[in-house]
Amino acid sequence: MIDAALIWEWIIKSLILIIFLTVGFMYVTVYERRFLARIQSRIGPNRAGPFGLLQPAADGLKLIFKEELIPANADKFIFLLAPIITVIPALIVLAVIPWGEAMVIFGRQVNLFISDVNVAVVYIMAVTSISVYGITLAGWSSNNKYALLGGLRATAQMISYELALGLAFMGPVVLAGSLSMVDIVRAQQSSLWYVVLQPAAFLIYFFASIAEINRAPFDMPEAEQELTAGYHAEYSGMKFALFFMAEYIKMIAISTIGATLFFGGFDGPFVDQIPWLGPIYLLAKVVIYLGVLIWVRASWPRIRYDRLMQLGWKIMFPLALLNVIITAVVVVLVN
């Protein structure tokens, strides 16, 4: 039954998720800068607050006071709209991820997820598929050749990698026999983590998701060395901050989805006795996953655009397809 308490519960959980993502975004930037610095034998930002923990506040403050420039020949409405519609998909994609087992808070049984729809995986695909609009529109509306090229690259890249990404989801889905994230986590509790059962799907997910969020070494749309800053070349101030925020929230999102699909989500030892451990396990997995993403960025140069497309269409897509077919056949035979 839908009652007022349930609506309040939804609102509170949504708020917690959004606050987690925005605060997480701030600290992922610090995490990335510090970790990159250690890899590069530097120290990294450590002046603002203890261990540089106030650095994101300083960065945010700086960006707020920056002048907001809109190029003279830009399409002003879409130019303003683009950063907003880039952030929204990033913020809502995690709504279907379970954080832990249901537990009792203030005498009330609370599920630790916002929604357990039976089409969670399709929901994730739908949201990721529309996240490209912001980038394309930003590139187009800036009226700048570099930005336009960046937007075009982003579009082509995302379409190419979405297929492989969607097919990589299908491995865990076929094994768990459900499109619900909660069911996928439960299925992993009873068997092995899917990174063991589905290594090919995990690798395809890992690379396709990096390409999907335009991180190094697939950061073609913003390729600093070629396109200066690509689609957000003309953005400044808070509008730029929104793009920046979207990029890091997407990082958190793919880490969380990856951890849920392939690393058992909130699963871990003793989680059935102490439900509080669920969110902690998930957070730890996400942090490690993020660390790998940063490590990848520190280690590899960017691959060239045409080779990226070749990799997407000629290697990743057929491999993902093959993986789905093999998994399906095996599941049918074993059952």
Add this chain to the structure above:
Amino acid sequence: MPVIGTIFYAFLAIVAVGSALGMLINRNAIYSALFLVLNFATVAVLYLALGAPFIALSQITVYAGAIMVLFLFVITLLGAEKLPGYEPIKGHRIVAIGLAFVFIAELVLFFFFRNQVTGPIPLIGPEFASPRNIGVLMFTEYLLPFEVVAFILLSATVGAIMLTKPERKSTTKLSQQQD
């Protein structure tokens, strides 16, 4: 509750029709494409309200996420966002208006002469539009149409690849000789 439902439906209907009109009227192809995306999204919400989340999300993934992104890609790639003020095909406006009237006539006929519903509307279970049911339906009752559609799409893909394939050397030489 029914009042809220009606208001909700009215709001969605207005947005859907408005965005469709906006898509038709706007002279900037980018805005037209965006209106169409909004239209798809509204229709998806309608599906959701009807208790069919799988279809709603497929609608967003396929139409908004893939097809319209490609449209947008082509528009920005060709720099074709400014629509020409003239008619590319002569007289196509008159034909279009004519067709629209035919469509409205059909709708009107359908509403007036359709079979009147007798008896209560059959109740559908919560699992009616679940992915499992859709999958089962697709591979049993609608297997033939499903396969036909798959085949048509495959042939379209092959055709597209053939069209974009670079011409073979011999044909190029021939055409050069003709020049």
Add this chain to the structure above:
Amino acid sequence: MEDQIFVSDLPSLDTLYPGKVTLDTRSGYSGFIVPREFLLEVSTEIHDVWGYDMLSSITGVDYFPEKMEVVYHFYRSLGGGALVLKVQVPRDDAVVPSIFSIYNGAEFQEREAWDLLGIKFDGHPDLRRILMWEGFEGFPLRKDWKEAYYEGDTKPFSSRWPEGVAEHSENKNIFNDNVKYPENFDPDKWIASGEEALYLGLQKSENGKDMETESIVINLGPQHPSTHGVFRMAALVDGEEIVDLKPAFGYLHRNHEKIGERNTFLQNMPFTDRLDYISSMSNNFGYALAVEKLMGVKPPERAEYIRVIMAELTRIESHFMSTGFLLNDLGAFFTPALYALKERELILDVFEAVSGSRMMCNYFRFGGVVRDLPAGIQETIKNLAFERLPGKVDELDQLLTENEIVRSRCMGIGVLTAEQAINLSVTGPILRASGVPYDIRRADPYSIYDRFDFDIPVFYHGDVYDRYLIRIEEMRQSVRIIQQAITQIPEGPVFEGKPQYQVRVPAGEAYGRVEAPKGELGFYVVSNGQANPWRYHVRAPSFINLTSLRQMCLKYKVADVIAILGSIDIVLGEVDR
């Protein structure tokens, strides 16, 4: 004819082509004088018959008020000394035939001579200003051209002298007074006509007939994160493929040579540091060699060893930088660059210890170096050469060479064949990556390089990957040289004669060239016996290597252009001068 060539032979052109070539008999001068009507004929002969296939330098000297002289330095890619040709023309009719059709490497150098000296090269395909801006009036290197704030022909200016009037001209001279603008010129309303000339110079592809595709011009730079400075390339692209490309530079031009001619000989030594500011020791070396040739002094043994050690340390740090930043250009996020910079810092520590400055060393003097190695630094260098650097070069090699993305981004990209490289006057690592084993340290040895045991690495694909590999290999060879030099270095003085502020340089000309990290760095110095050089010309390797940029980039993608530019390893301080 070919088998009659001996590398050491200098053909006596005056007897071979009587009536067309005469010997330059001025005291302190060498080479041959050719009348301009025979220049093309003679240069074709020396290229085809005598094997002088490398054009090292073209420059002009303004012998005010009599004549203008164009000086050409040719070398053989097999090695050996220079063949110097000179063409003398009247100052008001300074027209020479362009040798671009024989030596493509003349393209930028002839443009430079036109830009700064007003020597017109007949038959040059694109004779535009190159370093100065397009609306500029006059030719600044001519002796009768006066700059803004002109105080005197040569330093030290009397107004700065204690007993002179302590009044500086910038205080009394309003800026515009001395700048000569063309007639009806308003700087506020000026539109760069050179832009159009630049774009018109880009050639559309000829095979675009079967499909109508739209080419667009993309300006990479001047403000661009990966052009290594204020450098610009106007690229005509079809999709992402480069159809034509022209570099544009001079944004940081300060007319190094004019300032150099105002300076005294010694004042130029710290000024050379500012050319390729990554490798100031090599710049010092080249200039010291040129002036020492004029003065006829030879540095003592210990100074020679110190010079070699410093020059090779410079090569290592410059190659570390270039390798690290090449990876950055490929899109790596600073990790290789910072690993490289870490080692560079250690070398800069040595420079700081010996010269007092980390980058602007100003360490060499005519006849030695400014001061001896401080106590303990010899141990530091030994430690670097035997312990630290070999391992770190290997580490860089291990981390990068086999990286799949590096290989796919670099192999087969920006190919320059050996013939093209020689013809385009390319020098340094780029030339050797194209399969030409030409290194001045071996081909035309200077200082004491003939005493050391080292190899000249050569690679044959001429692509970005080979240019990367050759830098790694050259670092290893430089380490070998330092190892030998630091163990053999004798005790003794480091300076010949008494240090003085004002050196006496006899009249004459000299061309001193060294194998700088970026390529052949040459200094052409003409003295008339005064305290200041009459002509001071820098043959900057980055500048001339850029001549080949267009050739390397054609048919590749935009992303490759960045990698190719990174593999040329330019320093804008040297390109723009």
